[in-house]
Amino acid sequence: MTMKLKKKAANTIGAFLGSDSEFEGRLAFQGTIRIDGSYKGNIKVDGTLIVGPSGRVQADINASNVIVNGEVIGNLNAETVIEVHASGQVYGNLSAPKVTIHEGAVFQGQCQSGEKRTALQNGRPVLHPVVKKSPPAENKEPGNRITRSA
Secondary structure: OHHHHHHHHHHOOOEEEOOOOEEEEEEEEEEEEEEOOEEEEEEEEEEEEEEOOOOEEEEEEEEEEEEEOOEEEOOEEEEEEEEEOOOOEEEOOEEEOEEEEOOOOEEEOOEEEOOOOOOEEOOEEOOOOOOOOOOOOEEEEOOOEEEEOO
16 A cells, blocks of 8 residues: 555656746756746756646756656756657757657757766767778689689
8 A cells, every 4th residue: 555655646746837837946856847837947856847738948957757748948867768749849958768759849959868878088978989890802713703701
């Protein structure tokens, strides 16, 4: 019974900014928050941030999960997942282990997904060069046949 209560509490919205609300500043929150109004500033959520269809957010966002149905201008960094639905618009960079951008969504920026690499050089991931193997040597034999040696 205790497990069900914890799961239910994790799925409930702990804070909500309605469509007529405007807020500017720094927002730090645990749990789930939904923004349907206008927000400008920085957001840090230890949980899930939902930007509703009428939501307009201008902020750098750090959260466990981010779900975008409205407009976000800023960089999104998530520990688990970023999901941009068809009605969503994101103008900024995305970084998360899993990123989903649904058909019809607007996205302008760079996306970094998959396992995070710890090695950085000048603030960018260290890239490993691809070693190009030269083709095997060709031998010409009588009869104008060309064969390759392994």
